[in-house]
Amino acid sequence: MNAFPPAPPLFPVDVLPAVAQAVAEGRPVVALESTVLTHGLPHPVNHETALELEGIVRRAGATPATIAVLDGRLMAGLASAALQRVCTDPGMKKLNRRDLAAAATLGWSGGTTVSATMALAHAVGIRVFATGGIGGVHRGDTGDVSTDLEELARTPVAVVCSGAKSILDLDRTLEWLETRGVPVAGWRTDNFPEFFSSATSRPVSVRLDGAAEAARLIAFQQSFGGGPLICVACPADQAVPAGTVARAQETAEAEASAAGISGKDVTPFLLKRLAELTSGATLRANLALLHNNAAVAAEISVALSLQMATR
Numbered sequence: 280m281n282a283f284p285p286a287p288p289l290f291p292v293d294v295l296p297a298v299a300q301a302v303a304e305g306r307p308v309v310a311l312e313s314t315v316l317t318h319g320l321p322h323p324v325n326h327e328t329a330l331e332l333e334g335i336v337r338r339a340g341a342t343p344a345t346i347a348v349l350d351g352r353l354m355a356g357l358a359s360a361a362l363q364r365v366c367t368d369p370g371m372k373k374l375n376r377r378d379l380a381a382a383a384t385l386g387w388s389g390g391t392t393v394s395a396t397m398a399l400a401h402a403v404g405i406r407v408f409a410t411g412g413i414g415g416v417h418r419g420d421t422g423d424v425s426t427d428l429e430e431l432a433r434t435p436v437a438v439v440c441s442g443a444k445s446i447l448d449l450d451r452t453l454e455w456l457e458t459r460g461v462p463v464a465g466w467r468t469d470n471f472p473e474f475f476s477s478a479t480s481r482p483v484s485v486r487l488d489g490a491a492e493a494a495r496l497i498a499f500q501q502s503f504g505g506g507p508l509i510c511v512a513c514p515a516d517q518a519v520p521a522g523t524v525a526r527a528q529e530t531a532e533a534e535a536s537a538a539g540i541s542g543k544d545v546t547p548f549l550l551k552r553l554a555e556l557t558s559g560a561t562l563r564a565n566l567a568l569l570h571n572n573a574a575v576a577a578e579i580s581v582a583l584s585l586q587m588a589t590r
Contacts, residue, residue, distance in 0.1 A: 295356025307341035307580035310400035310408040317371040317390030326366035339577030351386035394430035409576035412474040415443040415452030432459035435501035439576035442472035462507040475564030478521035490582035517567035527556035
């Protein structure tokens with residue numbers, strides 16, 4: 280039995296039967312977001328990656344649940360045809376938590392960001408979620424703050440990631456998380472990863488050296504109502520030198536400003552240009568960290584499930 284069964288959601292979520300059964304039986308489940316597939320990676324790399332991430336989670340002993348919205352249906356876990364559509368349909372929107380009601384009402388289809396994925400994962404009882412990097416506080420005085428941060432402060436889902444995307448103001452992002460009481464844990468590291476960059480100069484609030492420790496932290500933090508951020512460094516052999524990222528980022532940001540790109544369109548534009556300006560190095564790093572984070576999340580989910588079963 281699941282020791283912490285989810286409250287019935289106030290909105291319908293279509294749950295893949297394998298995911299529903301795993302949650303009901305208290306077995307490990309890992310949520311996977313879909314915006315990285317719809318807006319973060321080119322085709323066919325996005326579909327190949329989606330299949331690889333689900334395979335990594337399964338091989339580690341957990342059930343994958345890729346989350347998305349199709350024709351207004353909020354979905355936790357995708358069958359093969361649905362996953363293929365998410366990766367190929369050019370009309371897919373980028374949906375954060377704010378957009379879920381509109382999507383369900385108006386029949387939209389889209390990839391879910393970190394905030395939307397967390398909300399839907401929690402609604403169906405999934406407690407661990409793997410992604411690439413979270414959103415955060417943007418640079419400058421725009422007042423642009425990702426909904427991902429507020430979601431971490433209020434929704435009891437652990438997010439395994441490689442820190443915040445390096446295009447953000449990382450110092451202000453960490454300060455925001457500290458103010459809202461979100462633990463920023465380093466997975467076998469003392470420093471906050473900077474997504475695909477090799478730079479790691481900012482300390483985390485706690486270091487975790489194993490899945491059992493991570494599971495205990497998650498259980499305690501989720502009892503308070505929020506979700507911890509568990510940060511995993513990009514694999515060293517694929518991390519991009521900080522200077523390379525900084526130079527490419529300066530160029531990409533200037534181009535975005537000149538083109539009048541703003542809001543939720545900024546991140547996809549910058550990530551695409553960074554990959555182009557670094558001859559694919561940031562894309563290769565992104566793929567490596569996505570794979571690694573999925574494996575770590577599955578390991579932690581297995582430990583959490585075992586821990587709950589012995590209570």
